[in-house]
Amino acid sequence: MTGERASQSNNSGPRSPGKEGAVPGPAVRRLSLYLRELEGLYKRGDETISSKQLGEALGYTDSQVRKDLAYFGQFGHPGIGYHVDGLIARLRCILGTDRTWNVLLVGAGNLGNALLSYRGFNKKGFQIVAVFDDDPQKIGQRLGLTPELEVLPLSQLERIVSEKDIQMGIIAVPANDAQSIVDRLIAVGIKGVLNFAPASLNVPPNIPVDSVDLTVHLEQLAFRVFTNQIASEK
Amino acid sequence: MTGERASQSNNSGPRSPGKEGAVPGPAVRRLSLYLRELEGLYKRGDETISSKQLGEALGYTDSQVRKDLAYFGQFGHPGIGYHVDGLIARLRCILGTDRTWNVLLVGAGNLGNALLSYRGFNKKGFQIVAVFDDDPQKIGQRLGLTPELEVLPLSQLERIVSEKDIQMGIIAVPANDAQSIVDRLIAVGIKGVLNFAPASLNVPPNIPVDSVDLTVHLEQLAFRVFTNQIASEK
DNA sequence: GCTTGTGAAACGTTTCACAGCA
């Protein structure tokens, strides 16, 4: 059943995994970090980089870097390393950021506002093209950067999603509202969700959800700081 | 070399790992999610819960839940499950959120402001007790919730950290400033850092750093949405 | 009956080590 694909040397099509099959989750996360680092190197004018250098910059081993990249093809040159610009293009293609993604935001509170004003999203090809909130105080407000967005009521969700061809949604509402919001997003055809509500969402298995809980991150940190303290008291 | 500790049945001291030794990183992350879920159950009046129920609520197996908890002791009762309130207390103690942590914030931009206004931190025992920014426009502004905080210049860092007994720092500055900020934080004795700047930070190995890059999360999502599309086209 | 805690097996990820190429 595992489809096979002739290995296509260096000129393989976009995203070509060396083999059909699962890429480890952690590897995909690292690809984003490689890309971020490479974009910095590109700005500084570097033309090539070795797996060793790239790994050291991020705290990974050289073989880790090579294995991660090898899941998707053969991008390097023995004795040389990787061409920075070429690898950037490949990674963007692999991650899907060589195109623009239209994103909606639900929740125009503090966090929602901060997300609307964040320039980093646009730079990476993510455009927040609609904001929803059911608070009557917020509906009609214009928020965010240069082309400001009007806060719309959720009743407009279906219309706007198809009108603006929106594929992903960001949830920045209180925990209690998150499940009903995600249900509605999926009902109108949203294909992936980034959830900032401190709640665990129940969704069909084909809908990727990535949850960022700010307090969970602080707790992880507290645990590790605390562990260090105990260790150093020994 | 592996210290041994008589297994202390149910009344073991705080945080007692069943055995001295490493707890898997992913397990610690899940503990935070268990705690979040348990706090919800407690509000709804539930008194006991089984590993099966808790796992199902979060998308994990029952044995995963039991193994994670077993790293720290024996908290359950065969045939019954776990007492919700008791397990909450244990998890808080393990994660270090049974005390208050004083936290500082560097960067009073959009994201910094959103973090200052977020009530979830206080509920979990994290108090942002100082805000720093070197932008002259921002210094002196009063931001955040009820007891507003005055934005201070970084020159005050050392004094405030010792005065207010601050252990952790949150970085919400542009990528280019992040490394110099983290260096200064560590120099004044900060023990852990939550970094929102899209940059990889170089720190000594005994200083835990947790990085949250919002665009990395969207990229992960884009990758998975894109993968699903390709799969469904097959 | 149902549920925990845990050794052992299964699975997944990372690191090693080296052939092959520039």
Add this chain to the structure above:
DNA sequence: TGCTGTGAAACGTTTCACAAGC
């Protein structure tokens, strides 16, 4: 020499399976 790509070994995590307890 320096570097990639990759099979094999090492390591870590999750799941299984079951004895023991309510």
